[in-house]
Amino acid sequence: MTSDVTSAPALSCAGIRASYGPVQVLFDAGLTVEQGEMVALLGPNGVGKSTLLKVIGGLLKPDDGSVHLGGVDVTALSTRKRVGHGLCQVVGQATFPSLSVTENLAMHGYTSGSRKWTKEAVEAALAVFPRLHARRDQPAANLSGGERQMLALAKAIVVEPKVLVIDEFSLGLAPVVVGGLMELVRRLNERGSAVLLVEQSVNVALSLVHRVYMMEKGEIIAEEQASTLAADPERVRALMLGGHAAGVSA
Numbered sequence: 001m002t003s004d005v006t007s008a009p010a011l012s013c014a015g016i017r018a019s020y021g022p023v024q025v026l027f028d029a030g031l032t033v034e035q036g037e038m039v040a041l042l043g044p045n046g047v048g049k050s051t052l053l054k055v056i057g058g059l060l061k062p063d064d065g066s067v068h069l070g071g072v073d074v075t076a077l078s079t080r081k082r083v084g085h086g087l088c089q090v091v092g093q094a095t096f097p098s099l100s101v102t103e104n105l106a107m108h109g110y111t112s113g114s115r116k117w118t119k120e121a122v123e124a125a126l127a128v129f130p131r132l133h134a135r136r137d138q139p140a141a142n143l144s145g146g147e148r149q150m151l152a153l154a155k156a157i158v159v160e161p162k163v164l165v166i167d168e169f170s171l172g173l174a175p176v177v178v179g180g181l182m183e184l185v186r187r188l189n190e191r192g193s194a195v196l197l198v199e200q201s202v203n204v205a206l207s208l209v210h211r212v213y214m215m216e217k218g219e220i221i222a223e224e225q226a227s228t229l230a231a232d233p234e235r236v237r238a239l240m241l242g243g244h245a246a247g248v249s250a
């Protein structure tokens, strides 16, 4: 179960089958994110990307397959325990609307550290996000969409995750805001978090990550270096339209 945890990938999942009731959505899906790596999971709408993230986060129990964090088999563990193993998921713009920016951040710290440590971590996160710092006492409900995404990412600074999983952070945001968020993800990566990103905008993903998995109909159909894919827009287009037409190489 726990082999060499020091050299183990930050995240790996293999042979994942998952269903919603009688409808199977994932068929033998798997991927690996090495320590320090940023990886994107791309594919057309509805192929199962978010479902795989739910399985990774422990929000959906797979019918089969395994999830490892840092070499530890977490397949049977709760979401809370997975957080204890270094997983942080940023999904949508999930915040507590009636709590202030500072209170939202502190909520995440209290689960993992002391009150003093949390206070310091919150200040460190606010120092990275000046726009949040200026609104620190305002309720999250007053934030713009982009600021709420920043808040969701700022929580990752408080938590200092080993693995940061992000679902569609560019959705509905202006390009300039997305650019700022990408820079922040890059900084979190530099501080030691491996990153798995599900992203509709292929350009956003390719300019950020090192490696890409393409998913179609619940399976991983290709795996490529981001730089290789970025140099071949025709292939990217074909993969996003449906990979089997694109000469896949998983």
Ligand SMILES: Nc1ncnc2c1ncn2[C@@H]1O[C@H](COP(=O)(O)OP(=O)(O)OP(=O)(O)O)[C@@H](O)[C@H]1O
Pocket (backbone or CB within 6 Å): 020, 025, 043, 044, 045, 046, 047, 048, 049, 050, 051, 052, 200
């Ligand atoms: N809670 C649910 N109950 C039933 N079916 C669901 C549920 N969530 C997702 N599905 C279905 O499972 C399939 C995969 O959905 P999923 O959200 O994982 O795809 P996705 O690749 O993330 O899509 P998108 O890029 O559009 O977000 C879709 O057919 C979707 O309709």
